[in-house]
Amino acid sequence: MENADDKAADLRPWQGQFEVNNVTVVAETPELRVLELTLDPGECVPWHAHPSNADIFYCIEGVIDVHEKMPETVVRLDVGATHTVPERRAHLVHNPSGVRARFLNIQGPGAYDYLPIGDQVQPEFTPKAAT
Numbered sequence: 001m002e003n004a005d006d007k008a009a010d011l012r013p014w015q016g017q018f019e020v021n022n023v024t025v026v027a028e029t030p031e032l033r034v035l036e037l038t039l040d041p042g043e044c045v046p047w048h049a050h051p052s053n054a055d056i057f058y059c060i061e062g063v064i065d066v067h068e069k070m071p072e073t074v075v076r077l078d079v080g081a082t083h084t085v086p087e088r089r090a091h092l093v094h095n096p097s098g099v100r101a102r103f104l105n106i107q108g109p110g111a112y113d114y115l116p117i118g119d120q121v122q123p124e125f126t127p128k129a130a131t
Helices: 004-010
Strands: 022-028 033-039 044-049 055-061 063-068 073-078 082-085 091-094 101-107
Touching: 033 044, 033 091, 055 063, 055 073, 063 082, 063 101, 073 082
Parallel strands: none
Antiparallel strands: 022 033, 033 101, 044 091, 055 082, 055 101, 063 073, 063 091
16 A cells, blocks of 8 residues: 555656656666657757766667757757757757657766756747758
8 A cells, every 4th residue: 555655766757757758667776867858849848957977878769959048049859869968057848840740868977956047938939940
């Protein structure tokens, strides 16, 4: 029988912060986490940062844009492409296309935390123009 403490332990840092098509935990240790995320057209993981770990993105379906602040950049990832966001850098991940996108997110090494930045429901950003 589950109790409230068990349910709290299962809560992921991003839960309750944003909604996307799907987030699956592929593998997890105290120092490393691998997620598979699915974004519907136009969906995004809103602005956030991680104080103690980098985020590595690997696109496996469709296309994603990784927006970063300080410096302000946008990196477009097609299938097979990767990009690393260093620890403490604010970033947002967006599906700019008309079809779903899937990507792996490798977080670590380091303790994981999701620090929301700004509006998590309607984050402000300028989508990158289609190429």
